[in-house]
Amino acid sequence: MDPNAPYPSRGRDSKEASISPPPPQRTGSASSLHKSGHVIAHSHRSSFAENLRGLPPSPRNQRHPSFTQAAIQELLNHPPAPRQHNPRFAGRDWRDVAIGELVSKDDVTWVQMDTTVEDATMALLKNTSSNVVIVREDPSSSVPISTFDYNDLNAYILVVVGLANPGEDLVQLYDAIAKKAQARISIPLRDIQPILRKESLVTLQGDEDLPKAIEVFGSGVHRVLVTNHNSQVVGILSQLKLLEFFWNEGINFRAIDELYPRLLRDLGVGSQQIIAVNADSPLTEALDLMNQEGLSSVAVVDNGLNVVGNISTTDVRLLTNATSLPLLQNSCMHFISVILTEEGVEKGKDSFPVFYVNPYSTLAHTVAKLVATHSHRMWVVESASPSPSAPGTPSLGPTVLVPTPSSSQNSLTGGHFPSVPPASTLPGTHLSGRLIGVVTLTDILNLFAKSTGLNPSDPSEQRARRRRSSSSSVRPSIESARASLDIRR
Numbered sequence: 001m002d003p004n005a006p007y008p009s010r011g012r013d014s015k016e017a018s019i020s021p022p023p024p025q026r027t028g029s030a031s032s033l034h035k036s037g038h039v040i041a042h043s044h045r046s047s048f049a050e051n052l053r054g055l056p057p058s059p060r061n062q063r064h065p066s067f068t069q070a071a072i073q074e075l076l077n078h079p080p081a082p083r084q085h086n087p088r089f090a091g092r093d094w095r096d097v098a099i100g101e102l103v104s105k106d107d108v109t110w111v112q113m114d115t116t117v118e119d120a121t122m123a124l125l126k127n128t129s130s131n132v133v134i135v136r137e138d139p140s141s142s143v144p145i146s147t148f149d150y151n152d153l154n155a156y157i158l159v160v161v162g163l164a165n166p167g168e169d170l171v172q173l174y175d176a177i178a179k180k181a182q183a184r185i186s187i188p189l190r191d192i193q194p195i196l197r198k199e200s201l202v203t204l205q206g207d208e209d210l211p212k213a214i215e216v217f218g219s220g221v222h223r224v225l226v227t228n229h230n231s232q233v234v235g236i237l238s239q240l241k242l243l244e245f246f247w248n249e250g251i252n253f254r255a256i257d258e259l260y261p262r263l264l265r266d267l268g269v270g271s272q273q274i275i276a277v278n279a280d281s282p283l284t285e286a287l288d289l290m291n292q293e294g295l296s297s298v299a300v301v302d303n304g305l306n307v308v309g310n311i312s313t314t315d316v317r318l319l320t321n322a323t324s325l326p327l328l329q330n331s332c333m334h335f336i337s338v339i340l341t342e343e344g345v346e347k348g349k350d351s352f353p354v355f356y357v358n359p360y361s362t363l364a365h366t367v368a369k370l371v372a373t374h375s376h377r378m379w380v381v382e383s384a385s386p387s388p389s390a391p392g393t394p395s396l397g398p399t400v401l402v403p404t405p406s407s408s409q410n411s412l413t414g415g416h417f418p419s420v421p422p423a424s425t426l427p428g429t430h431l432s433g434r435l436i437g438v439v440t441l442t443d444i445l446n447l448f449a450k451s452t453g454l455n456p457s458d459p460s461e462q463r464a465r466r467r468r469s470s471s472s473s474v475r476p477s478i479e480s481a482r483a484s485l486d487i488r489r
Helices: 012-019 037-042 048-052 069-077 117-126 150-160 168-182 189-195 210-218 239-252 283-293 313-319 322-329 332-347 363-373 441-451 460-466
Strands: 110-112 132-136 146-149 203-205 223-227 233-238 273-278 297-301 307-312 377-381 399-401 435-440
Touching (some): 110 117, 117 146, 117 150, 117 189, 132 233, 146 150, 146 189, 150 168, 150 189, 150 283, 150 313, 168 189, 203 210, 210 223, 210 239, 210 441, 233 239, 239 363, 239 441, 273 283, 283 297, 283 307, 283 322, 283 332, 297 332, 297 435, 307 313, 307 332, 307 377, 313 322, 313 332, 363 377, 363 441, 435 441
Parallel strands (some): 203 223, 273 297, 273 399
Antiparallel strands (some): 132 146, 297 307, 377 435
Protein backbone atom coordinates (compact mmCIF):
# COMPACT_ATOMS: atom_id res chain seq x y z
CA MET A 1 0.00 0.00 0.00
CA ASP A 2 1.34 3.41 -0.96
CA PRO A 3 2.04 5.51 2.14
CA ASN A 4 1.54 8.67 0.07
CA ALA A 5 -2.00 7.71 -0.86
CA PRO A 6 -4.93 8.39 1.49
CA TYR A 7 -6.42 5.39 3.18
CA PRO A 8 -9.41 4.17 1.12
CA SER A 9 -12.74 3.34 2.65
CA ARG A 10 -13.74 -0.29 2.70
CA GLY A 11 -16.73 0.22 0.38
CA ARG A 12 -14.85 2.14 -2.22
CA ASP A 13 -14.01 -0.74 -4.55
CA SER A 14 -17.53 -2.11 -4.63
CA LYS A 15 -18.99 1.36 -5.27
CA GLU A 16 -16.67 2.01 -8.17
CA ALA A 17 -17.50 -1.38 -9.61
CA SER A 18 -21.21 -0.60 -9.58
CA ILE A 19 -20.94 2.68 -11.49
CA SER A 20 -18.28 1.63 -13.98
CA PRO A 21 -19.61 1.05 -17.53
CA PRO A 22 -19.63 -2.57 -18.70
CA PRO A 23 -16.60 -3.56 -20.74
CA PRO A 24 -17.11 -3.32 -24.51
CA GLN A 25 -18.32 -6.58 -26.07
CA ARG A 26 -16.24 -8.16 -28.74
CA THR A 27 -18.21 -8.66 -32.01
CA GLY A 28 -17.58 -11.03 -34.86
CA SER A 29 -15.47 -9.84 -37.78
CA ALA A 30 -14.67 -11.08 -41.23
CA SER A 31 -11.78 -12.98 -39.70
CA SER A 32 -13.93 -14.74 -37.12
CA LEU A 33 -13.16 -18.42 -36.65
CA HIS A 34 -16.91 -19.09 -36.87
CA LYS A 35 -16.76 -18.35 -40.60
CA SER A 36 -16.01 -21.15 -43.01
CA GLY A 37 -12.49 -21.57 -44.24
CA HIS A 38 -13.19 -20.63 -47.91
CA VAL A 39 -14.97 -17.42 -46.87
CA ILE A 40 -11.96 -16.42 -44.87
CA ALA A 41 -9.72 -17.07 -47.83
CA HIS A 42 -11.72 -15.03 -50.42
CA SER A 43 -13.31 -12.23 -48.35
CA HIS A 44 -11.69 -8.83 -47.81
CA ARG A 45 -9.21 -9.04 -44.91
CA SER A 46 -9.93 -6.19 -42.46
CA SER A 47 -6.95 -4.27 -41.20
CA PHE A 48 -6.20 -4.01 -37.47
CA ALA A 49 -7.03 -0.28 -37.58
CA GLU A 50 -10.41 -0.92 -39.26
CA ASN A 51 -11.37 -3.43 -36.57
CA LEU A 52 -10.79 -0.79 -33.90
CA ARG A 53 -12.84 1.99 -35.54
CA GLY A 54 -16.14 0.96 -34.00
CA LEU A 55 -14.89 0.46 -30.46
CA PRO A 56 -15.77 3.05 -27.83
CA PRO A 57 -12.95 5.31 -26.59
CA SER A 58 -10.93 4.06 -23.67
CA PRO A 59 -12.25 5.30 -20.34
CA ARG A 60 -8.65 6.09 -19.45
CA ASN A 61 -8.80 9.05 -21.84
CA GLN A 62 -11.33 10.74 -19.54
CA ARG A 63 -9.43 10.02 -16.31
CA HIS A 64 -7.38 12.68 -14.60
CA PRO A 65 -3.99 11.46 -13.39
CA SER A 66 -3.94 11.04 -9.63
CA PHE A 67 -0.14 10.76 -9.38
CA THR A 68 2.60 12.79 -10.94
CA GLN A 69 5.23 11.00 -12.99
CA ALA A 70 7.75 11.67 -10.24
CA ALA A 71 5.45 10.07 -7.66
CA ILE A 72 4.92 7.01 -9.85
CA GLN A 73 8.66 6.68 -10.40
CA GLU A 74 9.25 6.95 -6.66
CA LEU A 75 6.75 4.15 -6.00
CA LEU A 76 8.32 1.93 -8.65
CA ASN A 77 11.84 2.43 -7.35
CA HIS A 78 11.08 2.36 -3.63
CA PRO A 79 7.81 0.53 -2.87
CA PRO A 80 6.68 0.86 0.76
CA ALA A 81 7.48 -2.02 3.04
CA PRO A 82 4.50 -4.07 4.23
CA ARG A 83 3.34 -3.35 7.75
CA GLN A 84 3.39 -6.45 9.93
CA HIS A 85 0.69 -6.29 12.59
CA ASN A 86 1.10 -8.23 15.83
CA PRO A 87 -2.23 -9.80 16.80
CA ARG A 88 -1.52 -9.41 20.52
CA PHE A 89 -1.90 -5.62 20.16
CA ALA A 90 -5.18 -5.83 18.23
CA GLY A 91 -8.03 -4.01 19.95
CA ARG A 92 -5.76 -2.48 22.60
CA ASP A 93 -5.18 1.19 23.25
CA TRP A 94 -1.51 2.06 22.93
CA ARG A 95 -1.66 3.85 26.28
CA ASP A 96 -2.23 0.48 27.93
CA VAL A 97 0.78 -1.21 26.33
CA ALA A 98 3.68 -1.71 28.77
CA ILE A 99 7.20 -0.68 27.78
CA GLY A 100 8.46 -4.14 28.67
CA GLU A 101 6.36 -5.66 25.89
CA LEU A 102 8.55 -3.97 23.27
CA VAL A 103 11.98 -5.08 24.47
CA SER A 104 14.01 -8.27 24.71
CA LYS A 105 16.92 -9.42 26.87
CA ASP A 106 18.68 -10.35 23.62
CA ASP A 107 19.27 -6.64 23.03
CA VAL A 108 21.38 -6.34 26.20
CA THR A 109 25.14 -6.84 25.93
CA TRP A 110 27.40 -6.09 28.90
CA VAL A 111 31.04 -5.04 29.04
CA GLN A 112 33.12 -3.87 32.00
CA MET A 113 35.00 -0.64 32.64
CA ASP A 114 38.23 -2.60 32.28
CA THR A 115 37.17 -4.15 28.96
CA THR A 116 39.51 -2.98 26.22
CA VAL A 117 38.21 -0.62 23.56
CA GLU A 118 39.00 -3.29 20.96
CA ASP A 119 36.90 -5.93 22.74
CA ALA A 120 34.09 -3.45 23.38
CA THR A 121 34.11 -2.59 19.67
CA MET A 122 33.82 -6.27 18.74
CA ALA A 123 30.86 -6.63 21.12
CA LEU A 124 29.27 -3.54 19.57
CA LEU A 125 29.68 -4.88 16.04
CA LYS A 126 27.97 -8.13 17.06
CA ASN A 127 25.02 -6.42 18.76
CA THR A 128 23.17 -5.35 15.61
CA SER A 129 19.77 -5.23 17.32
CA SER A 130 20.40 -2.24 19.60
CA ASN A 131 23.77 -0.87 18.34
CA VAL A 132 24.96 -0.25 21.90
CA VAL A 133 26.68 -2.12 24.73
CA ILE A 134 26.13 -1.36 28.41
CA VAL A 135 29.12 -0.69 30.65
CA ARG A 136 29.26 -1.86 34.29
CA GLU A 137 32.02 -1.80 36.89
CA ASP A 138 32.70 -5.57 36.94
CA PRO A 139 30.99 -8.85 36.00
CA SER A 140 29.40 -9.18 39.44
CA SER A 141 27.55 -5.87 39.09
CA SER A 142 24.15 -5.36 37.49
CA VAL A 143 24.24 -1.57 37.74
CA PRO A 144 24.83 0.26 34.43
CA ILE A 145 27.48 2.99 34.63
CA SER A 146 27.70 4.04 31.02
CA THR A 147 27.17 2.90 27.44
CA PHE A 148 29.41 2.46 24.40
CA ASP A 149 27.96 3.05 20.94
CA TYR A 150 29.02 4.16 17.45
CA ASN A 151 29.11 7.82 18.45
CA ASP A 152 31.70 6.87 21.08
CA LEU A 153 33.63 4.76 18.59
CA ASN A 154 33.70 7.70 16.18
CA ALA A 155 35.09 9.98 18.91
CA TYR A 156 37.76 7.41 19.79
CA ILE A 157 38.86 6.98 16.15
CA LEU A 158 39.27 10.74 15.74
CA VAL A 159 41.49 10.83 18.83
CA VAL A 160 43.61 7.88 17.69
CA VAL A 161 44.36 9.36 14.26
CA GLY A 162 45.08 12.78 15.75
CA LEU A 163 42.13 14.57 14.17
CA ALA A 164 40.19 15.47 17.32
CA ASN A 165 40.08 19.03 18.63
CA PRO A 166 40.37 18.81 22.43
CA GLY A 167 40.17 21.68 24.86
CA GLU A 168 43.36 22.71 26.59
CA ASP A 169 42.57 20.61 29.65
CA LEU A 170 42.29 17.43 27.56
CA VAL A 171 45.25 17.80 25.18
CA GLN A 172 47.55 15.65 27.32
CA LEU A 173 44.94 12.90 27.69
CA TYR A 174 44.21 12.84 23.96
CA ASP A 175 47.91 12.60 23.14
CA ALA A 176 48.40 9.76 25.62
CA ILE A 177 45.50 7.77 24.18
CA ALA A 178 46.72 8.30 20.60
CA LYS A 179 50.26 7.16 21.46
CA LYS A 180 49.04 4.02 23.25
CA ALA A 181 46.75 3.09 20.38
CA GLN A 182 49.47 3.61 17.79
CA ALA A 183 51.82 1.46 19.89
CA ARG A 184 49.07 -1.20 20.06
CA ILE A 185 48.83 -1.00 23.83
CA SER A 186 45.45 -2.13 25.15
CA ILE A 187 43.29 0.74 26.37
CA PRO A 188 40.39 0.05 28.78
CA LEU A 189 37.09 1.84 28.47
CA ARG A 190 37.77 3.46 31.83
CA ASP A 191 40.62 5.51 30.30
CA ILE A 192 38.56 6.98 27.46
CA GLN A 193 35.48 8.05 29.42
CA PRO A 194 36.56 11.75 29.49
CA ILE A 195 36.69 11.94 25.68
CA LEU A 196 33.14 10.63 25.24
CA ARG A 197 30.14 12.93 25.14
CA LYS A 198 27.57 11.02 27.13
CA GLU A 199 23.85 11.47 27.47
CA SER A 200 22.34 10.94 30.89
CA LEU A 201 21.42 7.31 31.44
CA VAL A 202 17.63 7.18 31.47
CA THR A 203 15.91 4.11 32.92
CA LEU A 204 12.23 3.19 32.89
CA GLN A 205 10.55 0.21 34.53
CA GLY A 206 9.14 -2.35 32.16
CA ASP A 207 5.63 -2.14 33.61
CA GLU A 208 5.31 1.57 32.85
CA ASP A 209 2.98 2.46 30.00
CA LEU A 210 4.07 3.80 26.61
CA PRO A 211 2.96 7.41 27.25
CA LYS A 212 5.93 7.78 29.59
CA ALA A 213 8.33 6.51 26.91
CA ILE A 214 6.89 8.69 24.17
CA GLU A 215 7.21 11.77 26.40
CA VAL A 216 10.85 10.94 27.08
CA PHE A 217 11.67 10.29 23.43
CA GLY A 218 9.68 13.31 22.27
CA SER A 219 11.91 15.37 24.57
CA GLY A 220 15.00 14.37 22.61
CA VAL A 221 16.31 11.33 24.51
CA HIS A 222 17.46 8.69 22.01
CA ARG A 223 17.54 5.58 24.18
CA VAL A 224 16.30 4.27 27.55
CA LEU A 225 17.29 1.23 29.59
CA VAL A 226 14.30 -0.84 30.65
CA THR A 227 14.53 -2.43 34.11
CA ASN A 228 12.51 -4.75 36.31
CA HIS A 229 11.53 -4.11 39.94
CA ASN A 230 14.97 -5.30 41.06
CA SER A 231 16.61 -2.58 38.92
CA GLN A 232 18.05 -5.21 36.58
CA VAL A 233 18.27 -4.20 32.93
CA VAL A 234 15.90 -6.38 30.90
CA GLY A 235 15.97 -4.53 27.60
CA ILE A 236 16.80 -1.40 25.62
CA LEU A 237 14.16 0.78 23.99
CA SER A 238 15.22 3.30 21.35
CA GLN A 239 13.41 6.03 19.44
CA LEU A 240 13.60 3.95 16.28
CA LYS A 241 12.20 0.83 17.93
CA LEU A 242 9.27 2.80 19.33
CA LEU A 243 8.56 4.45 15.97
CA GLU A 244 8.73 1.06 14.28
CA PHE A 245 6.18 -0.24 16.77
CA PHE A 246 3.77 2.62 16.04
CA TRP A 247 4.28 2.18 12.30
CA ASN A 248 3.52 -1.55 12.39
CA GLU A 249 0.65 -1.28 14.88
CA GLY A 250 -0.74 2.14 13.94
CA ILE A 251 -3.90 0.59 12.56
CA ASN A 252 -4.76 -0.35 16.15
CA PHE A 253 -4.17 3.18 17.44
CA ARG A 254 -6.51 5.64 15.72
CA ALA A 255 -5.00 8.83 17.19
CA ILE A 256 -1.62 7.94 15.68
CA ASP A 257 -2.90 6.35 12.49
CA GLU A 258 -4.89 9.46 11.53
CA LEU A 259 -1.66 11.46 11.27
CA TYR A 260 -0.09 9.24 8.61
CA PRO A 261 -1.97 10.47 5.50
CA ARG A 262 -1.11 14.13 6.22
CA LEU A 263 1.65 16.01 4.37
CA LEU A 264 4.84 17.11 6.10
CA ARG A 265 4.14 20.64 4.84
CA ASP A 266 0.75 20.70 6.56
CA LEU A 267 2.02 19.16 9.79
CA GLY A 268 4.84 21.70 10.06
CA VAL A 269 7.16 18.98 11.33
CA GLY A 270 10.94 19.22 11.02
CA SER A 271 13.53 21.98 10.86
CA GLN A 272 14.92 24.21 8.12
CA GLN A 273 18.21 24.66 9.97
CA ILE A 274 20.63 22.02 8.82
CA ILE A 275 24.30 21.11 8.58
CA ALA A 276 25.65 19.22 5.59
CA VAL A 277 29.05 18.22 4.25
CA ASN A 278 30.28 18.65 0.70
CA ALA A 279 30.77 15.45 -1.29
CA ASP A 280 34.37 16.49 -2.10
CA SER A 281 35.30 17.03 1.57
CA PRO A 282 37.51 14.42 3.22
CA LEU A 283 35.65 11.87 5.30
CA THR A 284 37.24 13.28 8.44
CA GLU A 285 35.18 16.45 7.94
CA ALA A 286 31.95 14.44 8.23
CA LEU A 287 33.15 12.40 11.21
CA ASP A 288 34.40 15.48 13.05
CA LEU A 289 31.19 17.36 12.26
CA MET A 290 29.05 14.60 13.74
CA ASN A 291 31.31 14.37 16.78
CA GLN A 292 31.33 18.11 17.50
CA GLU A 293 27.63 18.63 16.90
CA GLY A 294 26.35 15.47 18.58
CA LEU A 295 24.80 14.20 15.34
CA SER A 296 24.20 10.58 14.41
CA SER A 297 24.24 11.33 10.66
CA VAL A 298 24.99 14.12 8.21
CA ALA A 299 23.77 14.85 4.69
CA VAL A 300 26.29 14.79 1.84
CA VAL A 301 25.57 17.37 -0.86
CA ASP A 302 27.08 18.53 -4.15
CA ASN A 303 27.99 22.12 -4.97
CA GLY A 304 24.32 22.87 -5.73
CA LEU A 305 23.23 21.57 -2.29
CA ASN A 306 21.58 18.54 -3.91
CA VAL A 307 21.58 15.50 -1.60
CA VAL A 308 23.87 12.79 -2.98
CA GLY A 309 24.13 10.58 0.09
CA ASN A 310 24.17 10.16 3.85
CA ILE A 311 26.92 9.26 6.32
CA SER A 312 26.08 8.08 9.82
CA THR A 313 28.12 7.20 12.88
CA THR A 314 27.06 3.58 12.36
CA ASP A 315 29.12 3.62 9.17
CA VAL A 316 32.33 3.90 11.22
CA ARG A 317 32.09 0.13 11.57
CA LEU A 318 33.88 0.15 8.20
CA LEU A 319 36.85 1.97 9.78
CA THR A 320 37.71 -0.49 12.54
CA ASN A 321 40.88 -1.99 11.04
CA ALA A 322 44.20 -0.50 9.96
CA THR A 323 43.66 -1.20 6.25
CA SER A 324 40.68 1.15 6.20
CA LEU A 325 42.58 4.20 7.49
CA PRO A 326 43.21 5.63 3.97
CA LEU A 327 39.45 6.13 3.76
CA LEU A 328 39.70 8.92 6.31
CA GLN A 329 41.53 11.17 3.86
CA ASN A 330 39.47 10.19 0.85
CA SER A 331 36.33 12.12 -0.02
CA CYS A 332 32.88 11.64 1.47
CA MET A 333 31.70 10.61 -2.01
CA HIS A 334 34.31 7.86 -2.01
CA PHE A 335 33.14 6.61 1.39
CA ILE A 336 29.53 6.51 0.17
CA SER A 337 30.64 4.25 -2.68
CA VAL A 338 32.33 1.98 -0.10
CA ILE A 339 29.13 1.89 1.99
CA LEU A 340 27.10 0.90 -1.08
CA THR A 341 29.63 -1.78 -2.00
CA GLU A 342 29.47 -3.27 1.51
CA GLU A 343 25.68 -3.26 1.50
CA GLY A 344 25.70 -4.98 -1.87
CA VAL A 345 27.99 -7.70 -0.50
CA GLU A 346 25.86 -8.15 2.65
CA LYS A 347 22.49 -8.15 0.88
CA GLY A 348 23.58 -9.85 -2.32
CA LYS A 349 22.32 -7.07 -4.57
CA ASP A 350 22.89 -3.44 -5.42
CA SER A 351 21.46 -1.09 -2.84
CA PHE A 352 21.01 2.67 -2.77
CA PRO A 353 19.17 3.71 0.40
CA VAL A 354 17.07 6.83 -0.06
CA PHE A 355 17.42 9.22 2.87
CA TYR A 356 15.26 12.09 1.62
CA VAL A 357 11.62 13.15 1.33
CA ASN A 358 9.94 16.37 0.19
CA PRO A 359 7.36 18.73 1.73
CA TYR A 360 4.57 16.91 -0.15
CA SER A 361 5.53 13.51 1.25
CA THR A 362 3.04 12.13 3.72
CA LEU A 363 4.03 11.33 7.27
CA ALA A 364 3.41 7.66 6.43
CA HIS A 365 5.88 7.82 3.54
CA THR A 366 8.46 9.48 5.79
CA VAL A 367 8.04 7.01 8.66
CA ALA A 368 8.17 4.05 6.25
CA LYS A 369 11.54 5.29 4.95
CA LEU A 370 12.91 5.86 8.45
CA VAL A 371 11.92 2.34 9.46
CA ALA A 372 13.20 0.76 6.24
CA THR A 373 16.60 2.49 6.38
CA HIS A 374 16.93 2.39 10.21
CA SER A 375 17.77 6.09 10.12
CA HIS A 376 17.44 8.82 12.73
CA ARG A 377 16.55 11.51 10.18
CA MET A 378 15.22 12.13 6.70
CA TRP A 379 16.53 15.04 4.65
CA VAL A 380 13.85 17.24 3.11
CA VAL A 381 14.53 18.33 -0.47
CA GLU A 382 12.79 20.70 -2.83
CA SER A 383 10.03 19.26 -4.96
CA ALA A 384 7.69 20.35 -7.68
CA SER A 385 4.04 20.65 -6.74
CA PRO A 386 2.16 17.32 -7.00
CA SER A 387 -0.77 18.99 -8.79
CA PRO A 388 -1.10 21.86 -11.32
CA SER A 389 -3.34 23.84 -8.97
CA ALA A 390 -0.95 23.84 -6.01
CA PRO A 391 2.13 26.02 -5.71
CA GLY A 392 5.57 24.47 -5.76
CA THR A 393 7.83 24.26 -2.75
CA PRO A 394 8.09 27.81 -1.43
CA SER A 395 11.40 29.52 -0.98
CA LEU A 396 11.87 28.60 2.65
CA GLY A 397 15.28 30.17 3.08
CA PRO A 398 16.83 27.28 5.00
CA THR A 399 20.07 27.65 6.92
CA VAL A 400 22.42 25.12 5.34
CA LEU A 401 26.01 25.10 6.56
CA VAL A 402 28.45 23.20 4.37
CA PRO A 403 32.02 23.44 5.72
CA THR A 404 34.53 24.20 2.99
CA PRO A 405 36.67 21.17 2.09
CA SER A 406 40.06 21.42 3.78
CA SER A 407 42.66 22.23 1.15
CA SER A 408 45.51 21.16 3.42
CA GLN A 409 44.44 17.52 3.48
CA ASN A 410 45.71 15.31 0.69
CA SER A 411 43.68 12.45 -0.68
CA LEU A 412 45.12 8.99 -0.15
CA THR A 413 43.79 6.22 -2.32
CA GLY A 414 43.93 2.66 -1.04
CA GLY A 415 44.34 0.20 -3.89
CA HIS A 416 41.71 -2.20 -2.55
CA PHE A 417 38.98 0.46 -2.37
CA PRO A 418 36.67 1.20 -5.31
CA SER A 419 37.39 4.22 -7.47
CA VAL A 420 35.30 7.32 -6.83
CA PRO A 421 32.41 7.70 -9.28
CA PRO A 422 30.98 11.15 -10.01
CA ALA A 423 28.03 11.95 -7.75
CA SER A 424 25.69 12.20 -10.73
CA THR A 425 26.43 8.63 -11.83
CA LEU A 426 25.41 6.93 -8.60
CA PRO A 427 22.02 5.18 -8.91
CA GLY A 428 19.19 7.16 -7.39
CA THR A 429 20.95 10.52 -7.12
CA HIS A 430 18.96 11.96 -10.03
CA LEU A 431 15.81 11.55 -7.92
CA SER A 432 17.15 13.89 -5.26
CA GLY A 433 16.82 17.67 -4.96
CA ARG A 434 18.15 20.71 -3.17
CA LEU A 435 18.41 20.29 0.61
CA ILE A 436 15.94 22.53 2.47
CA GLY A 437 15.25 20.80 5.79
CA VAL A 438 15.35 17.75 8.00
CA VAL A 439 12.84 15.56 9.85
CA THR A 440 14.12 13.52 12.79
CA LEU A 441 12.80 10.75 15.00
CA THR A 442 12.58 13.32 17.79
CA ASP A 443 10.37 15.55 15.61
CA ILE A 444 7.95 12.73 14.83
CA LEU A 445 7.74 11.33 18.36
CA ASN A 446 7.32 14.87 19.69
CA LEU A 447 4.40 15.24 17.25
CA PHE A 448 2.90 11.95 18.42
CA ALA A 449 3.22 13.02 22.06
CA LYS A 450 1.61 16.43 21.58
CA SER A 451 -1.17 15.13 19.32
CA THR A 452 -2.22 12.66 22.03
CA GLY A 453 -2.27 15.20 24.86
CA LEU A 454 1.17 14.53 26.35
CA ASN A 455 3.66 17.24 27.34
CA PRO A 456 7.20 16.46 26.24
CA SER A 457 9.93 18.89 27.31
CA ASP A 458 11.91 21.05 24.90
CA PRO A 459 14.27 18.79 22.88
CA SER A 460 16.87 21.58 22.69
CA GLU A 461 18.03 20.70 26.21
CA GLN A 462 19.12 17.24 25.09
CA ARG A 463 20.65 18.63 21.92
CA ALA A 464 22.77 21.03 23.96
CA ARG A 465 24.10 18.17 26.09
CA ARG A 466 25.26 16.34 22.99
CA ARG A 467 27.31 19.31 21.85
CA ARG A 468 30.95 19.65 22.74
CA SER A 469 31.17 21.91 25.80
CA SER A 470 34.58 23.32 24.88
CA SER A 471 34.21 26.24 22.47
CA SER A 472 37.83 25.75 21.39
CA SER A 473 36.93 22.38 19.90
CA VAL A 474 34.38 23.89 17.54
CA ARG A 475 35.58 25.11 14.18
CA PRO A 476 35.18 28.89 13.65
CA SER A 477 33.01 28.34 10.56
CA ILE A 478 30.46 26.46 12.65
CA GLU A 479 30.66 28.79 15.64
CA SER A 480 30.03 31.87 13.48
CA ALA A 481 26.79 30.36 12.22
CA ARG A 482 25.63 29.11 15.63
CA ALA A 483 23.05 31.86 16.15
CA SER A 484 20.96 30.68 13.20
CA LEU A 485 21.82 27.01 13.22
CA ASP A 486 20.08 24.21 15.09
CA ILE A 487 20.14 20.59 13.94
CA ARG A 488 21.54 18.87 17.01
CA ARG A 489 18.94 16.12 17.23
